[in-house]
Amino acid sequence: MISNATRSLSVTDHLRESILSGGLPAGTKLQEVRLSEELGVSRTPIRAALQTLSAAGLLDYAPNRGYVVREFPISELVDAYEIRGALEGLAARFTAERGLGDNQRLVIGQSLTKGRDILTASDLMNDHVLAIIGETNASFHDTIMEASLNRLLSQMAQMSFQIPRVSNRNIIAFSLDELRQRHDEHYLIYEALLARSATKAETLMRDHVASIKFAAVRALRETR
Amino acid sequence: MISNATRSLSVTDHLRESILSGGLPAGTKLQEVRLSEELGVSRTPIRAALQTLSAAGLLDYAPNRGYVVREFPISELVDAYEIRGALEGLAARFTAERGLGDNQRLVIGQSLTKGRDILTASDLMNDHVLAIIGETNASFHDTIMEASLNRLLSQMAQMSFQIPRVSNRNIIAFSLDELRQRHDEHYLIYEALLARSATKAETLMRDHVASIKFAAVRALRETR
DNA sequence: CAATTTGAAAATGTATACAAAATTAATTGA
């Protein structure tokens, strides 16, 4: 399978995870020999990982001076949701224009059913519900992005996720009622996609992401 | 200066240019030893460049199988302008909300004056006019992107430019009259930014990029 | 003759040695 995501799998992923989780806070200097000793590999794969993460925007780089975990201002974190809204809105529009594939329609349909079932059955929030909802949610958004048939868009959307503390479920704390609202929005978007209503799909998706943003911002304020 | 753009400067830039200009068409296998011989450096900087360009989305990569110049469908090329419109629209909104810095206001003001002067003085298109307009145009868009104070956004916008045959001036053939229209749009956007009208600035910018898209698509059809 | 296996060639992945630059420590001078 051809892709540009797979690489020095373990090293790159390990460092990325450390940065996104906050284990390597902003300003941390990432030195090659030190990392190579810690991770038990030579400098070569370390360098590859640093270059990849720098290109992904997680590290600052200066020639002959190395890599530093970059700062992520709160403002930028909020902006990331605006960007996501714009990009996913475009993805919804493209998908409506181009139409869902049979398999994609099936995947989204199933994830919606699964989400509805768990949301009607449960009266309270727990890890099980959150896991299912997180899964179906990711499936919904990923499938639409994929159906947009635009690699640039997919790549950018992925980038907008790779910001510390915005990794999907970590911070966002929805109430059960809010989850039901988000589910309903998913359903409306799905209908717009099936009806090939491009503008409607885009608008609904933008508003949907905006709703998610509000919850994320609220959760962020509560945390601090 | 800290950035993540500067790197194996020459090699990366050389390969990128070759890809964007079409010198290395889609499907071309980029082999490390071959490139290292051609460019007169070892495999190490070649690998760094390939990894960077892969992360930038210009190359496909498969582990143990190397890098290939990826395909850029026409549809994606058109979509790139939609994405640019959304991103630059957001940049305009953020900039209106946050306000232009003194220097940024000056830069844009001067580029607008310069553009107006050349567009009123000239009766016909020539390389000189095109060069000036291209310069002032880039200055306008870059400054707004910079003023948005969002690195993620800037990074994505830059990516949306790095697609073969969409490198700004190459294909786009405006008439003098159209250039004047684009200039007027620039001016209206500038006014909206000064007035801190966020929504207006975003809408105007989106429409402006859409106008550019139309010309690009038209030029593309004429070329083929 | 077609399909599979096998082996040589070539390509990528990793480790390491050396070069160049930057950082830090030490020395010198007033």
Add this chain to the structure above:
DNA sequence: TCAATTAATTTTGTATACATTTTCAAATTG
């Protein structure tokens, strides 16, 4: 004592050797 210069150390940049994987062609087998 403090500033500037110099030396030593550390760190990144590059080249190259070796390991592993893939590729491709020749040979074997049915």
